[in-house]
Amino acid sequence: MRPKIKDVARLAGVSPGVVSLVLNNSEGARVSEPTRLRVIEAAAELGYTPNRLARSLRTQRTHTLGMISDQIVTTPYAGRMIQGVQDAAWEAGYLVELIDTAGSSAMEAAAIEVMLSRQVDGILYATMYHRVVEVPEALRDRPVVVLDSETGTDGTAAVVPDEVEGGRTAARRLLEAGHRCIGHITEAEDVPAARLRLEGFRRTLTEADAFDESLIWTDHADSAGGERGARELLSRPDRPTALFCYNDRMAMGAYRAARKLGLAIPGDVSVIGYDDQELVAAELEPGLTTVALPHYAMGRRAAALLIADIERGKPNRDDENQEETAAGTTLEPCPLVERGSVGPPEGAATPKGGPTDI
Incomplete structure (x- = not known):
């Protein structure tokens, strides 16, 4: 027969109310440490665990988070992002329910209905890549954090990679290696990731008096687009000695173009990617030396922000309670992952000392 709270109370020599305070970690409970330990030991001896359904009815919480994504589970990053969410949730006593909508608006509406019917305490609204989204109306009075996207001006909390600093990081690394003629092969579609990476890249090279607008090539963000861009840039008489590619797939195409042109990496041309697709x-x-997208860190941060607002009992909105919520955009740093594709330009001496002051 399953032990009850009164059995724990009898064994510990306290009232059932004290047992409830201890096992629910009630804030402000005045229970001495010896009594608390006695209750915990009694519960362990009897194999007693609290009734989570009863607890959820009492606290109006289910200690579950809903995670709705468009196509995350089909991307190379899914495991790291979901793991980050799950780790932060588990550490805080929450479980995660995940529904991937495959980009279908009808499936998304059904997913939201299911999550709300299961009374999840908050929603993580996640997307496959950094872009601007609109949070569904059905979620607007709920605790919500947007993951790997932004919501424009509506103030919903969001966690995204620091794309500007990522672009600056790539540019700095190439400048440190001694390069001054640097090309950038980027996504043709106007998405935040492409725009912000270029902004950081342009800003850093401009500060070093090394930016050349004619060395920017836009194309499809795949290996074929990267190959086309690299072939055009590297066929110029004044070809760049280094390339910064929007993502690792474009960098893979740049490798093919360099090989077909008889150019060695990094001896003749250095290449930096973005994403760190394993x-x-x-x-x-x-x-490939590349700037890594911090998917695990973003997942952890988003879950922590959501849980913090759930515990406060406040929706994640930019309103009169902004100072009490996580409203706004949180930027996660994008670290550089060094491998073997960056070296000094042909004929240049290897730079000595630390990073350049840029």
């Missing part, structure tokens, strides 16, 4: 960056020869 099945691409680490498998190229030489390994």
Whole structure:
């Protein structure tokens, strides 16, 4: 027969109310440490666990988070982002329910209905890549954090990679290696990731008096687009000695173009990617130096922000309670992952000392 709270109270020599205070970690409960330990030991001896359904009815919480994504589970990053969410949730006593909508608006509406019917305490609204989204109306009075996207001006809390600083990081690394003629192959579609990475890249090279607008190539953000861009840039008489690619797939195409043109990496041309896709960056020869998207860190941060607002009992909105919520955009740093695709320009001496002051 399953032990009840009164059995724990009898064994510990306290009232059932004290047992409830201890096992629910009630804030402000005045229970001495010896009594608390006695209750915990009694519960462990009897194999007693609190009734979560009863607790949820009493606290109006289910200690579950809903995670609705468009196509995350089909991307190379899914595991790291979901793991980050799950780790932060588990550490705080929450479980995660995930529904991937495959980009279908009808499936998204059904997913939201299911999540709300299950009374999840808050929603993580996640997307496959950094872009601007509109939070569904059905979620607007709920605790919500948008993951890997932004919502424009509506003030919903969002966690995104620091794309500007990522672009600056790539540019700094190439300048430090001694490069002054640097090309950028980027996404043709006007998405925040492409725009902000270019902004950071342009700002850093402009500060070093090394930016050349004619060395910017836009194309499809895949290996074919990267190959086309690299072939055009590297065929110029004044070809760049280094390339910064919008993502690792474009960098993979740049490798192909360089090889077909008889150029060695990094001896003749250095290449930096973005994303740190493990099945691409680490498998190229030489390994691709790239700026990593911090998917695990973003997942953890988003879950922590959501849980914090759930515990406060406040929706994640930019309103009169802004100072009490996580409203606004949180930027996660994008670290540089060094491999073997960056070296000094041909004929240049290897730079000595630390990073340049840029």
